[in-house]
Amino acid sequence: MSNRKRMPSYRPWGSTEDGAIEFESLTIETLDGALNVYRESFCKRENVCQAVGLLDEPGAVEELGELCLDAARDGVSVVAIDISTREVVGVAFNKIQVRCNPNEVGSFEQFSKNSKTKSSIALVNFMINVDAKLDLFKHYNADCILEIMFLATLENYQQRRIGELLVSSSLEIGRHLFRGKSVKTPVGVNDNETINNFNSVPSLVSAIMTSNYSQKISEKLGFDSLIDVSWDEFTHGGKKFSEIIPSFHKSARLVAKRLSKS
Numbered sequence: 575m576s577n578r579k580r581m582p583s584y585r586p587w588g589s590t591e592d593g594a595i596e597f598e599s600l601t602i603e604t605l606d607g608a609l610n611v612y613r614e615s616f617c618k619r620e621n622v623c624q625a626v627g628l629l630d631e632p633g634a635v636e637e638l639g640e641l642c643l644d645a646a647r648d649g650v651s652v653v654a655i656d657i658s659t660r661e662v663v664g665v666a667f668n669k670i671q672v673r674c675n676p677n678e679v680g681s682f683e684q685f686s687k688n689s690k691t692k693s694s695i696a697l698v699n700f701m702i703n704v705d706a707k708l709d710l711f712k713h714y715n716a717d718c719i720l721e722i723m724f725l726a727t728l729e730n731y732q733q734r735r736i737g738e739l740l741v742s743s744s745l746e747i748g749r750h751l752f753r754g755k756s757v758k759t760p761v762g763v764n765d766n767e768t769i770n771n772f773n774s775v776p777s778l779v780s781a782i783m784t785s786n787y788s789q790k791i792s793e794k795l796g797f798d799s800l801i802d803v804s805w806d807e808f809t810h811g812g813k814k815f816s817e818i819i820p821s822f823h824k825s826a827r828l829v830a831k832r833l834s835k836s
Contacts, residue, residue: 585759587652587743595663595736597743600651602762607662608653612642616726621784621823625808625815626696634691641685641698645669645723649758649769650751652743654727654736664727666740668747670771671719671780673711696810703808704782704828707801714832718774720748722781725788738791741781745795745831748779752833780830789827797829 585599600608617623617635628634645651645667654664674680679687682705686698701723710719722744727736750757752775760767781797783789793799802825805816 585757587746588739590734590736590739594657595731595734595739596655596657597652597739598655599649599747599757599759600646600653600665600667600761601759604653604655604662605646605761605763608646608651608665608667609639609642611653611662611665611726611728612639612667612724615728616724619729620724620726621819622697622700622815622826625805625813625818626693626700626810628693628697631691631693634693637689637691638694638697641694642667642724643763644681644685644770646761647763647766647768647770649760649772650720650744650747651761652740652747654731654740656731663731664736664740665724666722666744667724668744669721669723670774670776671721672771672774673717693810700808700826701782704801704803704826707803708828710778710780710828710830713800714778714830716776716778718771718776719778719780719830720744720751720776722779725781737788738794741791741795745779745833748776748833749835751775752777753835777833778830779833780828783827783829785823789829792827792829795831797831799827799829801828802826803828 587597589596617628648670650668652666653662656663682698682702686695689695758769760769783792804825805819808815
């Protein structure tokens with residue numbers, strides 16, 4: 575680890591082999607940088623963002639950014655830091671999902687209901703529809719899941735295993751929580767340091783991987799590949815997702831990995 579100045583809430587999760595990039599829990603000090611990665615990489619390059627035309631609709635990037643802030647409040651997100659510049663160059667916005675009662679509405683459903691821009695609604699509804707293909711709570715007998723919601727790396731930092739290490743860092747946070755360790759980190763969104771879902775402990779990490787690259791990461795890290803969903807199943811603005819997304823990304827994939835105490 576580097577000797578750079580660290581904030582009191584600093585919680586490290588490792589570094590690249592050359593030590594140039596460090597991985598740590600998201601804090602208020604790194605939130606703006608994480609949101610910049612969301613805007614400059616995720617919104618511009620992620621396949622579903624392109625399929626729903628997120629950048630083309632005024633206000634959509636900002637509205638979907640509220641979902642990032644909601645995830646940040648759970649205290650389990652991770653950032654990648656270039657130690658030479660202290661720039662945030664990658665982020666995994668992670669969300670704690672808790673099993674709902676039959677009459678309760680999940681966090682994504684609530685977001686979709688309250689949103690106004692068509693493209694942000696379409697993206698979240700895509701996530702809801704893929705999640706609905708398999709009830710992970712029932713399938714794994716789980717009450718709480720750490721979901722890797724949005725994963726992104728700045729374009730000029732790609733092909734350096736940063737995405738892989740963001741996912742492995744997210745897994746490590748999940749393992750620590752499952753072992754009973756208090757590693758949730760307050761972010762202080764809007765000056766409120768309350769951690770949402772503070773007492774909820776995940777027994778599973780899940781994600782919807784929407785590119786060949788992220789799918790290879792999940793395979794390498796031992797995730798279960800549960801369901802592949804064709805882009806032909808989804809449309810927006812009269813076009814199938816498969817008409818927009820490059821053909822070498824053949825499908826979205828729902829993946830999950832049990833956490834263990836060993």
